[in-house]
Amino acid sequence: MKFTNVDQVIKRIYSLPKLHPKNDLSYIRRILKQLNNPQDSVKTIHVTGTNGKGSTSYYLSNLLQKAGQKTGLFVSPYIYEFNERIQLNGKNISNNDLIKTANEIEMAIEILKKDDPDFSLVTFEYEVALAFQFFAQENCDYAVIEVGIGGEHDKTNVIIPEVSVITTIGLDHEKIIGPTLKDIAKEKSGIIKSNRPVVLGNVPQDVLEILLNKAQSENSKSFLLGRDFQIKIMPDVIEYQDSKNIYNFALRPLVEAYDIGIAVQAIQLLQLDLDRKKIEEAINETRIPGRYDVIQTSPEIIVDGAHNLQAMENLLNLVRKKKKGQIYVLLGMMKDKDLGPVTKLFKDEKVTLTRIDYPRAARLEDFPKEAQKEFEYKENFEEAYTSLKNKLQADDMLLVTGSFYLVGAVLNYCKRGKDES
Structure with missing residues (x-):
C-alpha cells in the first residue's frame, strides 16, 4: 500500500504535470480500461458550460437524491477541502475512501508502467479516475460529472451520458480551447452524444447553430432555454415552465435561475419518481459553496x-x-x-x-x-x-x-x- 494518509494522496495528485505533450484521451482511457472501465457501470449526466456548470451540477445532484437515487457528484474546484471534488449523496468522499481508491489507481499505474515505462497521468486524469472508480465501487445509480475545461478533449469525455448539458458559452480558457467563441462552442459541443438528449441554456445566438447542428448530426434531441422551457423571475419567486409543468422556486439571482431551469429540464428527461413537491424542495435546499x-x-x-x-x-x-x-x-x-x-x-x-x-x-x-x-x-x-x-x-x-x-x-x-x- 503506497498511501497511508490523505496528505500523501493530495501531495501526489498536485505533484503530477498539468498537461501531456499530446492533448487526447488515450491516457485516461488506458487507466480506466485497466480499472475495468468503472465509468461504464454508472449512469451519468455530463455538464459543461463557460459559467453555471458547477451550480447546475449541484442542483442535479440534489434532484437525483430526492428521486431516491444513490448519487455521485464530481465537481471542481473545491472551496474548503479537496474531498469536495468527489461526493456521494451530497457528502464529501471520506479520507479513508480517498486513500483506498488512490491506492487502487496507483496499482493500475504500476501495471501499465510494466509495459510502458513512460506511462503517466496528469493531475486532472488522476482525479477523474478516482471519481469513476469510487462511484463504481459504491454502486451509484447516477453520477453528475462536471467537465474540467471545454468538452470534446476534456478528460471526463469518456462517458455516454443519459443527458448532456451545456449551460452557457462565453470567453474563458481561450488559449486552450479558443481563441474565438465559435471554437469554444465547437469544443463544448463535443459532449453531445449519439441518440442522447442535450439541454442547452443561455447560449449566444451567433454560436447556437453550432450546438444545434451537432445535436442534429448525432440524432440528439435538444431542449433549449427560451424555446422548450422558460425561466422567469417573478416578484417573489422563480417560475419554471415547460409544455407540461410549472414549478416555483425561492428567489435567487437570474444566472442561478437559468441553472435551476436547466437542471429541472434535464432531470425530467430521466423520468424518475419526482413530483412537484420533491423538485421544489430539492432546488430550494441546494446551497452551492462559493457561488453567490x-x-x-x-x-x-x-x-x-x-x-x-x-x-x-x-x-x-x-x-x-x-x-x-x-x-x-x-x-x-x-x-x-x-x-x-x-x-x-x-x-x-x-x-x-x-x-x-x-x-x-x-x-x-x-x-x-x-x-x-x-x-x-x-x-x-x-x-x-x-x-x-x-x-x-x-x-x-x-x-x-x-x-x-x-x-x-x-x-x-x-x-x-x-x-x-
Whole structure:
C-alpha cells in the first residue's frame, strides 16, 4: 500500500504535470480500461458550460437524491477541502475512501508502467479516475460529472451520458480551447452524444447553430432555454415552465435561475419518481459553496468565484441592483485570466487587488497599468479582507471575487476565526 494518509494522496495528485505533450484521451482511457472501465457501470449526466456548470451540477445532484437515487457528484474546484471534488449523496468522499481508491489507481499505474515505462497521468486524469472508480465501487445509480475545461478533449469525455448539458458559452480558457467563441462552442459541443438528449441554456445566438447542428448530426434531441422551457423571475419567486409543468422556486439571482431551469429540464428527461413537491424542495435546499454565497448580512458580505468576463458582468449587474451604500470589492485573479477586460467592468465600486500564495495567482504587475494606478493593492489577502470588513457601514457591501481559489482561502480564513473564537 503506497498511501497511508490523505496528505500523501493530495501531495501526489498536485505533484503530477498539468498537461501531456499530446492533448487526447488515450491516457485516461488506458487507466480506466485497466480499472475495468468503472465509468461504464454508472449512469451519468455530463455538464459543461463557460459559467453555471458547477451550480447546475449541484442542483442535479440534489434532484437525483430526492428521486431516491444513490448519487455521485464530481465537481471542481473545491472551496474548503479537496474531498469536495468527489461526493456521494451530497457528502464529501471520506479520507479513508480517498486513500483506498488512490491506492487502487496507483496499482493500475504500476501495471501499465510494466509495459510502458513512460506511462503517466496528469493531475486532472488522476482525479477523474478516482471519481469513476469510487462511484463504481459504491454502486451509484447516477453520477453528475462536471467537465474540467471545454468538452470534446476534456478528460471526463469518456462517458455516454443519459443527458448532456451545456449551460452557457462565453470567453474563458481561450488559449486552450479558443481563441474565438465559435471554437469554444465547437469544443463544448463535443459532449453531445449519439441518440442522447442535450439541454442547452443561455447560449449566444451567433454560436447556437453550432450546438444545434451537432445535436442534429448525432440524432440528439435538444431542449433549449427560451424555446422548450422558460425561466422567469417573478416578484417573489422563480417560475419554471415547460409544455407540461410549472414549478416555483425561492428567489435567487437570474444566472442561478437559468441553472435551476436547466437542471429541472434535464432531470425530467430521466423520468424518475419526482413530483412537484420533491423538485421544489430539492432546488430550494441546494446551497452551492462559493457561488453567490452570502456569508454575512448587515453589512452584507458576499463571496463569489466569478473568474471570467461573463461571470463578473452577471455578478456586478446583480449587486448593483441591490446597492444601498458603497460596494467594496476584494479582487484576486489567476494571471491566465482576462485581467484587463474584467478590471474595466468596475465603475463606482472601491476595488482592492490582492493575491493568495499560489503560483498561478496574479501579482500587481500582472494587472493592466490602469488598474495598478486606480486600485489599491494588498499582498496579504487576510489583511486586505479584515481591513475592508472593518470599514463597512450598515448599508455597505463587500464582494470577494475573481477566483474560486481566493474565495476558498477567505472562507477558510473566516472559518478558522470562528473555530478559534
